[in-house]
Amino acid sequence: xxxxIRIENLRKVYDTPPPTAARGAGFSFTPARTxxxxxxxxxxxxxxxxxxxxxxxxxxxxxxxxxSTTIGILTTRTQxxxxxxxxxxxxxxxxQVKAKRLIGVVPQRPNLDFALNAREILTxxxxxxxxxxxxxxxxxxxxxxxxxxxxxxxxxxxTFSGGMMQRLSIARAMMHxxxxxxxDEPSAGLDPQTRLLLWETIxxxxxxxxxxxxxxxxxxxxxxxxxxxxxxxxxRIIAQGTPQELKSSIPGGYLLRLRFDxxxxxxxxxxRALPGVTEARCSDNASVDLYADRGGTLIGPIxxxxxxxxxxxxxxxxxxxxxxxxxxHHTGRSLRD
Amino acid sequence: xxxxxxxxxxxxxxxxxxxxxxxxxxQTLLQPLLFTFVFGRVMTASGMMPAAYKSMLLPGIMAISxxxxxxxxxxxxxxxxxxxxREIEDRxxxxxxxxWLAVQKVVGGMIQAIVSGLIVMPAAWLIMGSGTNIHLxxxxxxxxxxxxxxxxxASGGLTLGCSVGQTQIGLMFSMVLAPMMMFGxxxxxxxxxxxxxxxxxxxxVNPLVxxxxxxxxxxxxxxxxxxxxxxxxxxxxxDVGLLYLGLKKFHQKAVS
Numbered sequence: 001x002x003x004x005i006r007i008e009n010l011r012k013v014y015d016t017p018p019p020t021a022a023r024g025a026g027f028s029f030t031p032a033r034t035x036x037x038x039x040x041x042x043x044x045x046x047x048x049x050x051x052x053x054x055x056x057x058x059x060x061x062x063x064x065x066x067x068s069t070t071i072g073i074l075t076t077r078t079q080x081x082x083x084x085x086x087x088x089x090x091x092x093x094x095x096q097v098k099a100k101r102l103i104g105v106v107p108q109r110p111n112l113d114f115a116l117n118a119r120e121i122l123t124x125x126x127x128x129x130x131x132x133x134x135x136x137x138x139x140x141x142x143x144x145x146x147x148x149x150x151x152x153x154x155x156x157x158x159t160f161s162g163g164m165m166q167r168l169s170i171a172r173a174m175m176h177x178x179x180x181x182x183x184d185e186p187s188a189g190l191d192p193q194t195r196l197l198l199w200e201t202i203x204x205x206x207x208x209x210x211x212x213x214x215x216x217x218x219x220x221x222x223x224x225x226x227x228x229x230x231x232x233x234x235x236r237i238i239a240q241g242t243p244q245e246l247k248s249s250i251p252g253g254y255l256l257r258l259r260f261d262x263x264x265x266x267x268x269x270x271x272r273a274l275p276g277v278t279e280a281r282c283s284d285n286a287s288v289d290l291y292a293d294r295g296g297t298l299i300g301p302i303x304x305x306x307x308x309x310x311x312x313x314x315x316x317x318x319x320x321x322x323x324x325x326x327x328x329h330h331t332g333r334s335l336r337d
Numbered sequence: 338x339x340x341x342x343x344x345x346x347x348x349x350x351x352x353x354x355x356x357x358x359x360x361x362x363x364q365t366l367l368q369p370l371l372f373t374f375v376f377g378r379v380m381t382a383s384g385m386m387p388a389a390y391k392s393m394l395l396p397g398i399m400a401i402s403x404x405x406x407x408x409x410x411x412x413x414x415x416x417x418x419x420x421x422x423r424e425i426e427d428r429x430x431x432x433x434x435x436x437w438l439a440v441q442k443v444v445g446g447m448i449q450a451i452v453s454g455l456i457v458m459p460a461a462w463l464i465m466g467s468g469t470n471i472h473l474x475x476x477x478x479x480x481x482x483x484x485x486x487x488x489x490x491a492s493g494g495l496t497l498g499c500s501v502g503q504t505q506i507g508l509m510f511s512m513v514l515a516p517m518m519m520f521g522x523x524x525x526x527x528x529x530x531x532x533x534x535x536x537x538x539x540x541x542v543n544p545l546v547x548x549x550x551x552x553x554x555x556x557x558x559x560x561x562x563x564x565x566x567x568x569x570x571x572x573x574x575x576d577v578g579l580l581y582l583g584l585k586k587f588h589q590k591a592v593s
Contacts, residue, residue: 014593072593075430076430077426077429077430077592077593078592078593079592079593096434096435097339097432097433097434098432100430100431100432100433101432103430105426105430107423107426109421109422109423110422111422111423111424111425111426111427112424112427113349113424113427113428114417114422114424115353115356115357115414115424116349116352116353120352121427124345124348124349124352125427125431127341127345127348127349128342128345128346128427128428128431128432128433129342129431129432130339130341130342130345130432172427
């Protein structure tokens with residue numbers, strides 16, 4: 001049975017530097033006492049949301065927005081200053097052991113046990129979760145095979161390349177077959193091929209009825225994988241919904257590049273009259289750039305328009321709103337501000 | 338408490354310990370054994386030290402070896418694992434309470450300290466040659482003191498490992514371990530400090546003093562030594578204190 005997550009009004013204030021790579025970047029610094037050098041970093045400021053059982057949920061935001069802190073709290077590694085979070089029915093902070101049994105974590109930076117070789121990393125991980133010797137040997141072999149690490153199984157993890165470490169980290173997180181898999185920036189620094197393999201792995205795992213939580217700052221990744229998203233900035237959730245809902249929340253965010261066999265004035269007039277279309281420009285006699293608040297849903301009506309005007313739709317390219325535009329829309333700031 | 342996980346964590350440390358056995362033993366035991374050779378063999382054979390010094394030295398060497406092994410076997414991996422690679426994270430996510438991981442580290446360190454003591458005792462005995470007058474006349478005392486010494490060294494390692502950064506390892510050796518060894522009454526009995534009354538009472542804050550004196554009392558009671566009950570009492574207090582401090586520091590390090 002798939003398991004969901006509930007987060008209620010989480011707040012996290014660091015009085016020491018936060019644990020992630022994104023030290024300080026984007027945090028709001030509030031000098032607590034001027035007489036001491038103590039600083040307070042508000043990493044999460046009243047975050048509430050729900051991750052449904054069996055969905056792929058994405059947490060999107062710039063560096064230092066609070067993504068890793070959220071993951072840290074959900075994986076028992078960070079103590080919330082206030083608020084509560086539940087995995088299934090377990091309060092993550094109060095029932096840590098029960099929560100830990102249900103989760104697998106792929107960290108932002110590989111934290112493999114450098115004293116062990118690849119195979120031992122998996123088998124000892126299985127042992128921590130109480131798997132029998134035969135069970136963990138079998139599962140380790142399967143995972144090494146899946147992640148194409150079989151021929152490196154006896155090598156020490158510290159000799160691995162970044163991509164291999166990442167693969168081994170994912171294999172380790174899946175070793176005890178957790179109900180919820182957390183991936184913190186899983187594709188940061190991966191080559192395009194490995195990235196596709198990663199996406200496929202995540203989808204496969206999801207198909208087995210598992211809940212997946214991932215953080216990313218790539219819109220295409222969120223779009224390709226996630227059923228629902230939350231956008232986080234300065235420790236607050238500024239928007240959430242399906243990728244489609246979020247993107248269509250940007251007025252006129254889509255650009256549809258259409259090519260017809262010919263584009264008469266009557267066709268342009270028809271296109272301009274379609275719901276959600278803000279502008280239609282004809283660059284030559286056959287190509288039309290359509291700005292609209294929606295993308296694919298317009299294809300049907302466009303086809304009908306074309307038919308009515310006696311022309312034929314030949315090619316469509318939909319340029320979707322990027323995280324950049326989405327973020328700009330919700331915060332009024334660019335991602336890199 | 339989850340014994341399966343606890344045992345698996347211990348098995349992992351045991352596996353790594355066996356893999357690194359030789360370098361680890363060299364790291365912790367070479368120095369005490371060289372000291373044993375120079376002072377227990379060369380100096381006594383040349384007549385610069387009385388032959389009885391051998392029997393006085395051996396319990397001290399055992400105490401130093403156990404303490405060095407216990408401290409290093411817990412502190413050094415912890416320092417490395419809590420660095421920014423945070424290798425320990427995998428075990429922090431194991432289904433067991435965070436404090437039990439620290440306890441497991443302490444138990445692992447105790448086992449290693451005991452193994453090291455068991456290796457050093459016959460080795461030092463052999464190195465010193467004939468005339469070493471050691472007997473296991475008080476086995477219960479010996480076992481109790483040895484266990485308390487192992488616990489003190491491992492919880493000391495936990496505290497140090499969670500307080501010291503990678504860049505301060507050298508400082509840890511020169512500022513903590515070196516003075517502790519020199520003023521630990523391992524190479525001389527505590528009573529011989531009587532001519533330095535201030536120092537004699539100052540060194541009593543050094544846990545190694547009780548380790549050396551306790552083992553001396555159990556193995557070579559013919560030499561003057563602090564009363565074993567006092568030693569046991571002091572070690573219990575030190576153990577509880579260091580364990581409490583170590584667990585607290587570990588928790589601070591482990592959870593952000």
